[in-house]
Amino acid sequence: MTPYEGSPMNKKLSLLAGSFVLAFSAGATAQTTWDLPSAYPASNFHVENLNTFIKDVESLSGGKLKITLHNNASLYKAPEIKRAVQGNQAQIGEILLTNYANEDPVYALDGLPFLATGYPASFKLYQAQKPYLEKKLASQGMMLLYAVAWPPQGIFANKDLKKVEDLKGLKWRAYSPVTAKIAELVGAQPVTVQQAELAQAMATGVIDSYMSSASTGYDTKTYEYIKKWYDTQAWLPKNAVIVNKKAYDALDPATQQALKKAGAQAEERGWKLSEEKNKWYQQELTKNGLEIITPTPELQSGLTKVGERMIDDWLERSGADGKAMVEAYRKM
Numbered sequence: 001m002t003p004y005e006g007s008p009m010n011k012k013l014s015l016l017a018g019s020f021v022l023a024f025s026a027g028a029t030a031q032t033t034w035d036l037p038s039a040y041p042a043s044n045f046h047v048e049n050l051n052t053f054i055k056d057v058e059s060l061s062g063g064k065l066k067i068t069l070h071n072n073a074s075l076y077k078a079p080e081i082k083r084a085v086q087g088n089q090a091q092i093g094e095i096l097l098t099n100y101a102n103e104d105p106v107y108a109l110d111g112l113p114f115l116a117t118g119y120p121a122s123f124k125l126y127q128a129q130k131p132y133l134e135k136k137l138a139s140q141g142m143m144l145l146y147a148v149a150w151p152p153q154g155i156f157a158n159k160d161l162k163k164v165e166d167l168k169g170l171k172w173r174a175y176s177p178v179t180a181k182i183a184e185l186v187g188a189q190p191v192t193v194q195q196a197e198l199a200q201a202m203a204t205g206v207i208d209s210y211m212s213s214a215s216t217g218y219d220t221k222t223y224e225y226i227k228k229w230y231d232t233q234a235w236l237p238k239n240a241v242i243v244n245k246k247a248y249d250a251l252d253p254a255t256q257q258a259l260k261k262a263g264a265q266a267e268e269r270g271w272k273l274s275e276e277k278n279k280w281y282q283q284e285l286t287k288n289g290l291e292i293i294t295p296t297p298e299l300q301s302g303l304t305k306v307g308e309r310m311i312d313d314w315l316e317r318s319g320a321d322g323k324a325m326v327e328a329y330r331k332m
Contacts, residue, residue: 030064031063031064031065031066032064032065032066032250032251032255033065033066033067033068034065034066034067034068034090034091034092034247035067035068035070035075035091035092036050036054036067036068036069036070036090036091036092036093036094036241037070037073037074037075037076037081037084037090037093037094038050038069038070038071038072038073038081038093038094039071039072039073039077039078039081039094039096039194039195039196040071040072040094040195040219041071041072041196041219042071042072043218043219044071044215044219045215045270045273045274045277046094046148046150046239046270047069047071048273049148049266049269049270049273050069050071050094050241050266051069052266052269053241053262053263053265053266054067054069056261056262056265056266057258057259057262060258060259060261060262061254061255061258061259062254062258064251064252064254064255064258065251065255065258065259067092072196073194073195073196075090076090076093077194077196078095078096078099078175078194078195078196079099079194081093081094081095082095082099082100082142082242085142085242085243085244086140086141086142086244088244088246088247090244091243091244091247092145092241092242092243092244092247093241093242094239094240094241094242095239095240095242096175096176096237096238096239097109097110097111097133097147097237097238097239097240098110098111098176098177098178098179098237099175099176099177101176101177101178102177104136105314105317105318105319105321105322106129106132106133106136106318106321106325107133107136108177108178108314109125109129109314109322109325110122110125110126110129110149110235110236110237110238111176111178111179111235111237112178112235112307112310112311112314113182113234113235113303113304113306113307113310113311114234114235114303114304114307114308114311115235115307115311115326115329116235116236116329117152117233117234117235117236118152118233118236119149119236119271119274119275122149122235122236122238123149123271124329124332125329126147126149126238127328127329127332128325128326128328128329128332129325129329130144130147132321132324132325133147133240137242138245141244141245141246142242142243142244142245143242143243143245143248144240144241144242145240145241145242145243145259145260145263146240146241146263146264146266146267146270147238147239147240147241147267148238148239148266148267148270148271148273148274149236149237149238149271149274150212150213150215150216150236150238150239150274151213151214151215151236151274151275151277151278151281152213152231152232152233152234152235152236152278153211153212153213153232153233153234153235153236153237154211154212154213154214154229154230154231154232154233154234155167155209155210155211155229155230155232156209156210156211156212156217156222156226156228156229156230157208157209157226157228157230158208158209158226158227158228159208159209159228160228161228161230161295161296161299162296162298162299163296163298163299163302164186164298164299164302164303164305164306165186165187165302166299167186167187167188167209168186168187168188169187169188169189170188170189170208170209171188171189171191171205171206171207171208171209172188172189172190172191172207172209172210172211173190173191173193173198173201173207173209173210173211173212174190174191174192174193175192175193175194175195175210175212176237178237178310179210179211180192181310182211182306182310185306185309185310186302186306188209191206191207193206193207193210195216195219195220198210198216198220198222199220199221199222199224199225202220202222202224202225202226203224203225208226209226211232211234213278213281214229214278214281214282214285214292215274215277215278215281217229217281217285217290218281218284218285221288222285222290223285223288223289223290224288226290227289227290227291228290228291228293229285229290229291229292229293230293230294230295230299231292231293231294231295232295232299232300232303234303234307241263241266243259311326
């Protein structure tokens with residue numbers, strides 16, 4: 001070792017050089033962490049899709065963006081998630097669009113009964129809705145990353161339902177303004193219950209009926225309390241994954257592209273998964289003693305009339321944008 005190499009000055013220089021190396025390394029491998037709240041349990045196909053999406057984001061971004069999932073309403077309850085993303089308390093979140101139907105008509109569109117009743121029709125409706133949905137979210141400081149439909153909605157009830165009048169007086173779970181409106185129109189008693197509290201509400205008799213998919217019936221073990229599901233194919237509501245725009249803008253361009261690519265993959269995968277799992281969910285419900293019933297023509301006709309009334313009311317409230325969305329959908 002030369003005198004220079006062992007001198008105090010050289011030691012200082014060495015320490016400085018090491019600091020620069022550490023600083024450079026930290027910058028090169030800096031990781032951004034986001035929180036993603038969801039209202040649904042680990043068994044739900046939306047959450048399965050979210051888990052794959054999160055892995056894709058980390059892989060495609062080279063580890064620069066790490067997303068932590070908080071499922072089953074463990075971080076925020078379902079109606080609170082959109083506000084949390086808007087305020088950047090959570091940088092990304094999954095919402096049920098129809099939960100916000102009272103806020104703006106665009107959020108209600110895919111919850112209107114019998115406007116779009118199958119997967120192909122529902123995807124067309126999404127394409128018609130998407131530009132208006134993106135515009136609304138942008139005005140609130142957010143962006144749409146992707147959306148995936150739930151399976152078709154039916155009615156869970158122990159009562160024999162032959163016609164729409166048979167719904168009168170049922171204690172009806174309302175999880176959104178749309179489902180509350182249906183209760184009002186058919187004479188049922190709406191009770192606000194989110195999915196995380198649904199099993200308890202059935203067990204304690206708070207509700208004795210609700211309208212949802214076979215997926216929800218399976219996730220909440222509805223078959224332990226209710227023994228009939230009327231497969232009305234009423235509508236296919238969508239979950240949307242939304243991002244705080246400021247949080248997105250803070251990412252470098254490569255990470256932004258990684259997030260968008262993972263979102264596009266999740267959307268394509270999610271729609272396929274929804275349709276595939278719908279059949280599986282129904283099989284599982286049947287195995288567990290729940291009867292799947294094709295509605296009578298009288299019940300279906302009555303529900304369709306309810307849907308027509310709700311569509312007319314929605315068109316009146318939504319103005320020119322609403323008319324444009326429905327016209328675009330019907331031309332597809």
